[in-house]
Amino acid sequence: MITYQTPVLQEWVDYNGHLRDAFYLLIFSYATDAFMDRIGLASDDRASSGTSLFTLEAHINYLHEVKRGAEVEVHTQVIGHDHKRVHLYHSLHHAGGGEAMAASEQMLLHVDLAGPKSAPFGADSLRRMQAFAQQQGELAAPQCLGRIIGLPVS
Numbered sequence: 360m361i362t363y364q365t366p367v368l369q370e371w372v373d374y375n376g377h378l379r380d381a382f383y384l385l386i387f388s389y390a391t392d393a394f395m396d397r398i399g400l401a402s403d404d405r406a407s408s409g410t411s412l413f414t415l416e417a418h419i420n421y422l423h424e425v426k427r428g429a430e431v432e433v434h435t436q437v438i439g440h441d442h443k444r445v446h447l448y449h450s451l452h453h454a455g456g457g458e459a460m461a462a463s464e465q466m467l468l469h470v471d472l473a474g475p476k477s478a479p480f481g482a483d484s485l486r487r488m489q490a491f492a493q494q495q496g497e498l499a500a501p502q503c504l505g506r507i508i509g510l511p512v513s
Contacts, residue, residue: 360491362397363390363433364454367425378425384417387449387463390433394447398487410478412445412467420503423460430454436501437492442479443469445488448501462503 363386371382395401395412405411425431432454438446445467450459471478480488 360397360435360495361432362393362435362449365389365431367427367429367431369427372427376427378427378429380419380421383419383421383425383451383461384463386431386433386451387417387419387465390435390449391447391465391467394435397491399481399484405472408481409472410481411470411472413470413475415444415466415468417463417465418503418506418508420462420506422462422503423458425451425460431460432456436495436498437488438464438501438504440480440485440488440492442485443477445469448504450501459502462501464501464504464506 365386367378367382371378371385373379391412391414395405400408400410400412430453432452434450434452436448436450438448440446447465447467449463449465451461452459468477469480469484470476479485
């Protein structure tokens with residue numbers, strides 16, 4: 360599912376004309392916001408329920424250069440979820456698809472903001488996540504899923 364589309368803005372690029380590291384996460388963060396909207400956690404829903412998603416962990420893989428002015432889109436896949444957490448995989452592509460230029464794997468926690476403390480998803484959000492997970496059930500495992508960072512032991 361495409362969750363976010365944007366041009367790469369001038370203020371997002373470095374001295375080489377490439378998207379700066381931090382702005383990959385910004386783009387993926389906006390995609391997470393759009394995913395939240397789709398599962399019933401839009402800003403109005405968050406205000407009325409007093410709940411939101413917090414990021415517990417995020418990994419980014421930089422796969423290809425992304426240059427100033429490029430039109431990009433984020434594809435989002437629900438890898439898994441339980442009653443309080445959702446595991447997402449975002450991939451960044453040129454608009455219209457094609458090979459992934461970056462990927463972000465994220466673990467998000469549903470939180471009652473009054474605590475703040477973890478809280479179960481509402482029935483509607485859980486139902487919507489289950490529907491996305493079922494729709495995407497036949498998709499192949501994403502390219503960078505479950506990767507770890509480290510140097511080989513010599």
